[in-house]
Amino acid sequence: MSLAARLARNGAAGWLLPAAIIAGWEAAARAGLIPANVLPAPSAVAEAFWRLTLSGELIRNIGVSTLRALSGFAIGGSIGFALGLANGLSTLSRGLTDTTLQMIRNIPHLALIPLVILWFGIDEEAKLFLVALGVFFPIYVNTLLGIQSVDPQLVEMGRVYGLDRRALFFRVILPGALPSIFVGLRYALGIMWLTLIVAETISASSGLGYMAMQAREFLLIDVVVLSILIYALLGKLADSLARLLERLSLGWHPAFQKG
Amino acid sequence: MPAATLTAARSLVATPAQARTIGSVEGRRAFAFKEVGKRFGDKIVLDGISLDVRAGQFLAVIGKSGCGKSTLLRLLAGLDRPSSGSLTFGAAEEGHSRTRFMFQEPRLLPWASVVKNVEIGLTGIAGGTEARQRALAMLDEVGLADRADEWPSVLSGGQKQRVALARALVGQPQILALDEPLGALDALTRIEMQQLLERIWLDQKFTAVLVTHDVGEAVALADRVVVIGAGRIALDLEVPVARPRRHGSAELAHIEGTILDHLFSRV
Numbered sequence: 405m406s407l408a409a410r411l412a413r414n415g416a417a418g419w420l421l422p423a424a425i426i427a428g429w430e431a432a433a434r435a436g437l438i439p440a441n442v443l444p445a446p447s448a449v450a451e452a453f454w455r456l457t458l459s460g461e462l463i464r465n466i467g468v469s470t471l472r473a474l475s476g477f478a479i480g481g482s483i484g485f486a487l488g489l490a491n492g493l494s495t496l497s498r499g500l501t502d503t504t505l506q507m508i509r510n511i512p513h514l515a516l517i518p519l520v521i522l523w524f525g526i527d528e529e530a531k532l533f534l535v536a537l538g539v540f541f542p543i544y545v546n547t548l549l550g551i552q553s554v555d556p557q558l559v560e561m562g563r564v565y566g567l568d569r570r571a572l573f574f575r576v577i578l579p580g581a582l583p584s585i586f587v588g589l590r591y592a593l594g595i596m597w598l599t600l601i602v603a604e605t606i607s608a609s610s611g612l613g614y615m616a617m618q619a620r621e622f623l624l625i626d627v628v629v630l631s632i633l634i635y636a637l638l639g640k641l642a643d644s645l646a647r648l649l650e651r652l653s654l655g656w657h658p659a660f661q662k663g
Numbered sequence: 664m665p666a667a668t669l670t671a672a673r674s675l676v677a678t679p680a681q682a683r684t685i686g687s688v689e690g691r692r693a694f695a696f697k698e699v700g701k702r703f704g705d706k707i708v709l710d711g712i713s714l715d716v717r718a719g720q721f722l723a724v725i726g727k728s729g730c731g732k733s734t735l736l737r738l739l740a741g742l743d744r745p746s747s748g749s750l751t752f753g754a755a756e757e758g759h760s761r762t763r764f765m766f767q768e769p770r771l772l773p774w775a776s777v778v779k780n781v782e783i784g785l786t787g788i789a790g791g792t793e794a795r796q797r798a799l800a801m802l803d804e805v806g807l808a809d810r811a812d813e814w815p816s817v818l819s820g821g822q823k824q825r826v827a828l829a830r831a832l833v834g835q836p837q838i839l840a841l842d843e844p845l846g847a848l849d850a851l852t853r854i855e856m857q858q859l860l861e862r863i864w865l866d867q868k869f870t871a872v873l874v875t876h877d878v879g880e881a882v883a884l885a886d887r888v889v890v891i892g893a894g895r896i897a898l899d900l901e902v903p904v905a906r907p908r909r910h911g912s913a914e915l916a917h918i919e920g921t922i923l924d925h926l927f928s929r930v
Contacts, residue, residue, distance in 0.1 A: 561770040564740060565763075565830075566786045575783075579774040656774040656814045 444626040449633065452626035461615070466634065469611040472528065473600045476535025481592060484540040485585075488547025492581070493573075498548075505544065513537045514602055526607035531600060538599035539592040546588025550581030583657060586650045593642040601635060692753040693718040693838055693870035694739065699748035700894075701734050708734045710894035711748065716887075718753055718837070721864060721871045723885035725878060725922065730891045732874045733842055739872060740764040740840045763836035765844045769823035771815040777826050778802060778811040784830040801833040802826070805859060821852035825859070832863060839864075841873045845880065854910065857884055861906070878922050882915045883908055890925050898925045 426446050432438050433445030440448070456462035487505070491498040513534060524530035554577050562576045604613020612631050619627035654660045693716045701709040708731040716722055726732040737743040738750060740762050763784070771780045781798035789797060802808045805825040807818075815823060824844055831839055841860075845853045861884055864871050875881050881888050882902055890898035900922065904914050 557766070557768060557770050558772060560742070561766065562783075564742065565783050567783070571786070575775070576772065579772070582774075654774075656816065658816050661814070661816075 441623075441625060444629060448626045449629050452624070452630045456615075456627065456630070462634075465610060465612050465615045466638075469600060469604065469613070470638070472531050472604075472611065473535060473596050476532045476600070477539050477592065477596050479532065480536030480539035481543045481589075483536070484543030484588075484592075485547050488544045488585075489551065492548045492551025493577070502548075505541075509541050509545070513599065517603070517606060521607055526609065530607065531603045531611075534603045535596055535599045538595040542588045542591040542595060543585075544588075546584045546591070547581065550584030550588075551577060553584065554580035583654060586646065586654070589649075590643060590646045593646055594639065597635060597639050597642070691718050692716070693720065694750065694752045696735075696738075697749050697751065699738065699745045699750060701731070701738065701743065702746045707894055709738075709745075712891075712894075712896060714889065714896065714899075716870060716872070718870050719868045721873070721884060721886045723873045723875060723881035723888045724891060725875060725881050725888060725926070726891035727926065728876065731894050732891050735891065736764075736840045736842050736872060736874050739838070761834075761837040763831040763834065763839050765827055765831045765839065765841045767843045767846055769815070769820075769827040771823055771826055771830075773815055775815075776812050777807065777815060777818070780815060780826055781829045781833050784833040786834075788834045798829070798833055801829040804832075804863060805829045819852075821848050821856060824848065824856060828856075828860065828863075832867065832869075835867065836869055838870045838872065841871065843875055846876070853880075860884065865906070878919050878926070879910075879915075882918045882922070883910060888918075888922060890922060892926070898922065 429438070429443075430446045433440070433443070433448075438445075444452075453462065487501065491502055516534070516537070520530045520533055524533060558576050558580065559572065562572045567575065600611075601613045604611040605617055606613075608614040608617075612634060616628050616631035619625070619631070651660055695716065696712045696714040699709060699712045700707065712735065724732045724735060734743065738745055742764070771777075772783070775783075778795060778798045781801055782794045784801075785794045785797060788794075799808060799811055802811055805828055807822060807825055807829070810818065810822070815826065818826065827844070845856050848856060857880060860871075871884075873881070873884060882904075885902055888898075888900045888902060889896055890900075900918070902915075902918055904912075904918070908915060
């Protein structure tokens with residue numbers, strides 16, 4: 405087996421390109437091709453990382469941001485999931501709410517920032533509200549879609565074999581909707597970080613976005629770049645977690661079976 | 664729930680004195696259709712079907728596509744309700760609750776292992792380890808005991824239908840309704856499945872109602888063949904051939920010819 409094939413198998417291949425980019429960037433910065441006030445060398449960013457870690461500032465800001473992201477996600481995600489289930493299972497509920505939700509969905513949620521600041525100031529509620537709103541729709545839409553696309557033949561089979569409503573839901577409908585729900589989950593995780601960062605950049609007194617904005621004020625460009633890299637890593641981490649969950653719960657799906 | 668209403672509608676009328684000779688001369692009755700009609704909107708699908716089936720009989724229902732044979736089966740399984748007439752079950756048959764349905768497609772849950780799929784057939788009958796034991800025993804019966812913990816997606820079409828058969832039979836139904844379950848299989852797998860079905864039927868003695876468009880299959884398996892045409896029973900024929908039957912024997916071929924003549928109205 406070639407080296408490339410072995411790397412691809414254990415998932416390391418995906419990291420080759422980022423590593424190469426960083427190496428090239430470092431070389432270009434040292435050769436003076438990139439001025440330090442435009443883009444600092446990776447080693448300078450690493451230094452900033454170490455400095456902020458020692459001061460405890462970095463950990464605190466990551467903690468604050470993560471807590472915000474997850475709380476907003478929990479609120480928006482659970483409402484979206486509940487409404488997706490309700491509207492997937494009940495035509496009455498769908499008839500009542502779907503039109504309204506589809507109208508709201510077409511408003512870019514970040515366009516609400518001025519209004520949200522007027523409502524909540526720059527306190528935690530503002531960020532939670534925006535994250536929850538951003539996360540709500542991908543979860544809602546995909547849960548609804550998942551339930552609507554469950555094979556009606558399987559539902560009929562369940563009824564014929566005497567499954568009650570509860571068993572029908574947990575053994576036929578929910579597992580059938582799960583692949584689609586996971587698509588919504590991964591999409592929502594992306595929106596979660598995006599929304600939070602925008603919200604923190606515009607109005608906050610702590611968190612990663614705030615740290616980056618402060619650094620800009622003081623022309624600490626290495627800290628700005630560091631913040632951006634941490635966003636990338638956190639986003640990747642969230643996506644990996646979602647993929648792991650997907651693999652664990654969708655083992656039956658041919659797409660997730662190891663060949 | 665259709666099952667409840669239909670059980671309630673079950674009449675207690677005794678077997679009519681002028682009972683159909685073929686069905687009820689020997690043994691008790693499994694179920695009877697009495698002047699059953701079914702309409703979907705303006706379209707009359709079944710138009711006064713009367714059919715008396717004795718317990719343990721293997722009945723095949725044949726007809727051209729769209730003749731209403733699947734509707735007949737859905738009425739029997741409680742998936743639809745008759746527009747007119749009545750459907751009665753024998754005393755021990757407990758209505759639809761002991762009727763199992765085998766579909767044209769396997770309809771296995773892809774997210775449940777093979778044995779878990781079979782356990783669905785024990786809903787309301789057994790649970791836990793007992794359900795697993797019975798499901799495994801039934802899988803052994805259809806020759807798939809060693810595949811119990813695999814996902815249905817790795818099985819072949821014939822194996823999936825065998826799992827569906829195990830699921831239908833694991834609850835020991837009194838009546839098994841089969842809606843062209845072998846239609847999608849290749850010719851050899853089909854014959855294998857027919858033999859398996861016959862063996863289990865001889866063993867468990869349930870009443871089997873097989874809807875098929877394959878006349879050869881019908882005469883190979885059934886005690887009695889009913890031909891449906893234009894929503895009515897066009898022919899009701901016993902197949903008095905001893906088992907095990909040999910595919911393509913002259914006797915079966917003769918009966919097959921009679922039925923085909925009827926289907927294409929050459930008599």
